[in-house]
Amino acid sequence: MVNEVLQATGLRKVYGERVAVQDVSLSLRPGEVLGLLGPNGAGKSTTVGMICGLTVPDAGRVTLSGGVSLSSDEAAYKRRIGLVPQDIALYEELPARMNLELCGALYGLAPDLIRRRAAEVLALVGLTDRAQDRPATFSGGMKRRLNIACALLHDPDVLLLDEPTAGVDPQSRNAIFDNLEALKAAGKALIYTTHYMEEAERLADRIVIIDHGRVVASGTQAELFARLPAAQTLQIELDGEPDDAALAGLPGLRRTGQRLDVQLPDLGRDAGPLLAALAQRGVRVRGLASSRATLEDVFLQLTGRALRD
Known part of the structure; x- marks a missing residue:
């Protein structure tokens, strides 16, 4: 499709004798949330790892709009991808703003741009008043929101979120949902993995269900409901x-x-x-x-x- 911002085709990953992901393909459009669902060990996190460039696929390819891929231009590819990992990835003893500044420096952003973007993403996730505080003093939900801010600092086209609400309270979950809905409205493309079906129902425009490393269903919620004998x-x-x-x-x-x-x-x-x-x-x-x-x-x-x- 012409308007796709991301196209993954035929992804495969094998660890020893275990096939973790087999022939997974998916696509993503700007302003779209794609829910990636599956039981434990189904291959969701491995798929996310291959899309963001942390895991090298044994076969298959991921391409961004304009033909950019990891093999053609790794740096350009990664500048257009943001990752919110399953585990909290913060320097707990550095102030929140310094965590963001470090992310910006790793992406090679200019100091003035880093300061402006840090202020913008802190405002988005509701942490402006905690910018000088250490994440070690934050609640779990606040850490999750700062993780999202770090993934957005370089203004990526695609945001990958691997179970971003794990272990947070309902208030923090709703705050995260509000953040993601604002990003979607701004035209960002999101891939969202979760074990909470109600989250996918609320957020996802389309859903891909993976089991045993393979795609077993893909489509809108209405299309998935049509697969049931009675809806x-x-x-x-x-x-x-x-x-x-x-x-x-x-x-x-x-x-x-x-x-x-x-x-x-x-x-x-x-x-x-x-x-x-x-x-x-x-x-x-x-x-x-x-x-x-x-x-x-x-x-x-x-x-x-x-x-x-």
Whole structure:
């Protein structure tokens, strides 16, 4: 696609006899959040490592818009990538501003630009008033936000975030979400890995699910929900207990006392005929409620429910 800022094709990484990533391909557009999901050990962090240049792929290629790649111009490539790693990566005894200045110096930015960018990213993550404080005195959420600021200091086109809310409280998570939504609105392209399905549902425009090192599904949330046998559930509260014969022949019903649960591919299309059939059989309905499938339902269907070490 012409508007892609990043294109990864056929990524593969092998450690000894273990294939960590096999033929993973994905793309990213400006102003888009791509959720990268998978069970523990599925290959998410290895994929992120290959995209940001920390891990050398055994096969495959990552290219940025303009044809820039690690092999063609490593320095130019890395200047356009920002990484927020899974583990906190800060100098705990240096003030927050000095952490940022060090990042800027490593990217070869001019001192005046470093000072301006440090002020901008500290304001973005809400840490302006803590600029002179050491991260050792910060909460976990504040450290995560400073990590994001460090990854943004050189103004990259693409930001990779590897489980950036691990171990933080709900207030800090929401602050991080606000930061990322502001970056998306500014046209930044984000790849976001997480184990929290509700985060992906809130943030991601498209989702790639990896299992055993391979892509098992890719698309918008609506496209992923379409893979489920039924995407919505109708709960029907009955007025009294009907005779079982009255429910015979109606497919997909699960009865618990005076309640029926039925999974429907399309609630708007399928609920009416079902309720009409119940009325024709003399089954009186007292109340209705509905719920839709979640991203977790899709994830578990594709990757299974077994525990992963």
